[in-house]
Amino acid sequence: MISPFPRPESQKQLMQRAHALAGKTIGEVAHSLNIIVPETLKRKKGWQGQFIEACLGADSGSLSQPDFPHLKIELKTLPIDYQGKVLESTYVSVLNLTSQQLISWQQSPVYHKLQKVLWVPIARKPQQNIMLSRIATPFLWCPTPQQQQTLKMDWENAVEMVNLGKVDQLNAKIGEYLQVRPKAANAKALTSAYNQQGEKIATLPRGFYLRSHFTQQILQENLKLN
């Protein structure tokens, strides 16, 4: 999807664009930009995220860095229902299973992506055409010291398990805010990792995700401020 806008020059400009979307349906915004909306996301899972990127002037085809590198801001759409309940977890980045991870939390892509996030909540009803989904009020979030601490612990624990060769014991039940889940095209798309004996094994690629109960908390905190 090609963005009709240049990259925002400032945080202020980005927020102005974001707030201009608030209250509008996907269909309304897409129509004004001559963008065709799929009826369902079944085979277009990333469409909504890429659509909002285009609306805000993010250059897609991105690297492992924030969506707006010059502003150090990461963009995330947040699917919710009309009661304000978060419907899905939020993907953050891949978990490197191959190289020995000598990097620290503060050097990690997860840390950098989560320092400042522009959340764009989008409300939808089950079975309803995506065109009718409504963009709620976007907001900027920076993790509190407590949130930072918990994210750091979750990240360090996951990375340690990889470094100890315990990839096979990594599952989605681990981690309070940040969990590790498969991130692959399908079950046949394997990558290499190492077991506790240091032997090379083939396993599913994994990614870091924010649990929905955590993003729910973030959303709730923001509502209090308004």
Next chain:
DNA sequence: AGGTGATCATTA
């Protein structure tokens, strides 16, 4: 093959 954007769909 591995990164981006995520949601789907089956299980517990």
Next chain:
DNA sequence: TAATGATCACCT
């Protein structure tokens, strides 16, 4: 019905 594990599309 919430969560986990599986999957879809596009890009480099």
